[in-house]
Amino acid sequence: MIAAVSALGMTSVLGGCGSTGSSDVTLKLVAADYGDSPADNSQKYWDKLARAYESQHSGVKIDVKVYSWTDVDRKVKEMVDAGDPPDLAQIGAYADYAAQDRLYKADDLLSIAVQADFLDQLSDAGQVRHLQYGIPFAASTRVLFYNKTLFDQAHLTPPKTWDDLAADAEALKAKGVKYPYALPLGPEEAQAETMQWLLSGGAGYTDDIGTYTINSPQNAETFTWLRDELVGKGLTGPVAPGKLNRANAFDAFAKGQVGMLNGHPTLMKKAAKAGVKFGMVPVPGKNGTPKATMGVTDWMMAFKKGGHKKQIGEFLDYVYSEKNVLDFSREYDLLPVTTSASEAMADAPQDKNLWPFLQELSLAQLYPAGKTSWAQVSAEVKKRIGGTVAPGGDPTGVLNQLQTAASEAEAKENAR
Structure with a gap:
């Protein structure tokens, strides 16, 4: 995947050169x-x-x-x-x-x-x-980070299911938390947040034999739930998920403005450096801990x-x-x-x-990294997935568009 950001979600600065010299x-x-x-x-x-x-x-x-x-x-x-x-x-x-x-x-x-x-x-x-x-x-891998201070103030315990997460987000919103749950579906790393939610809903980008199944009924249900139960109820903050990048979500967490979000290990150092007291639990699934998380x-x-x-x-x-x-x-x-x-x-x-x-x-x-089509599919996800949860968004329609793009890319791959 030719990308501007690491698959692990990190940005960094330009390095120099190693030493040179004569040798065999x-x-x-x-x-x-x-x-x-x-x-x-x-x-x-x-x-x-x-x-x-x-x-x-x-x-x-x-x-x-x-x-x-x-x-x-x-x-x-x-x-x-x-x-x-x-x-x-x-x-x-x-x-x-x-x-x-x-x-x-x-x-x-x-x-x-x-x-x-x-x-x-x-x-x-x-x-x-x-x-x-x-x-x-x-x-x-990813786990759910939560702000311990905000949770204590709202008398909450970390969520284990989607319903728990929505209820916690409602309580955090009532306490004036800016981002009860941060949902970064912006172009920086939308493919990661998307995959984590697909897995927590019991499906994913592909089936067990590696065929793209982006428009599966489970995936449509997942994004319909996000649209209706989180985004539509104002539980994801002032920035539309399709415009919220992962780096900005992490920055907001480090400022104490986020109640919950999916995060990887680098967020620990960032949050600790900023003095944020946080906890980490497995990412909630639809009915409990999902059978798979994202790596x-x-x-x-x-x-x-x-x-x-x-x-x-x-x-x-x-x-x-x-x-x-x-x-x-x-x-x-x-x-x-x-x-x-x-x-x-x-x-x-x-x-x-x-x-x-x-x-x-x-x-x-x-990710299905062994597919040469994945780079194109990932780019399409970054471009389109935010539309599933926008006001009036059509999860099934967007996922159908992504499935068509994936199937065409895979057909070209198989024709090589």
Whole structure:
């Protein structure tokens, strides 16, 4: 998915370049920046890791360039289009490059032990036509954040069902809360909020065999409920959901203006820094905890053109060691993509703040990232989904339009 924002929903600043020098082989890596300031720019993580690797592997140099999520996917595409792709790219989507036969398969590169260590659902999401090209790099899930102070003032308990959520939102509105429930269906990350609600309603973007089912009856019921029971009753705040972006919703939560919203781990640091007392619970489902929550993964991929298969594979085995996976996850409040690092995090008191998200990961369902059509479908969702909950909105009609767009995109994909 070529996007201006990470699939994990983070923005960042432009990074610099890794070190250069003469060596037998120089691996070029382009990576995304997960930091939110120059002080924690991902360039520092990669430079430290690269120097440590080079000290143990003479004859190999790792040249890293880190770019913001606003730029990184475009930078890689420009390099590919110019005929000079990097050896490695850590970005938001891989399927287009896999479909163009530009990538090494994961089992061409990684040791058996490293391949076996990836969490199964993440490895599965990295497949195109049952072959894995996308290597999971960082993961995230969603939970419901709520403002403890506002809940205490209204004598509320966290919701477990949609009806609970609506009742809590009504009570928060009566107390003058600006956004009782923040519903960001704006173009920045509407596909994420949409997917979380589809899952909580018992469906999703696709069925169990991966066919788009966006206009299913369950999905229509979900958005009809949102239109009538939340948005129509003025429980989602002064900004129309179709114009509210995720970053603005997070900012409002950090200002104490939001009672509830779906959030990922980076919101913890933002809210805590602002002095907001918050709690986290599983996202409510229609009748209780849904059978699946939303998970997001960003990807590592290796381009074939440079021909450095052996060196790439050895470097990736190092990148995915338990220590390095944990170091990165802890630095940026993300979830490990390997079983060994996940188990270590689950046993480490220092990672207690990430445990609620880690517990959700085993139940997580990811975007259909292995479909080259997903980028187009995601763009259509961002453009249209806000109309389902607007005054006079037609959820069934909008979902039918999205289904038509998805079916046409998938037909083109299958015709390749």
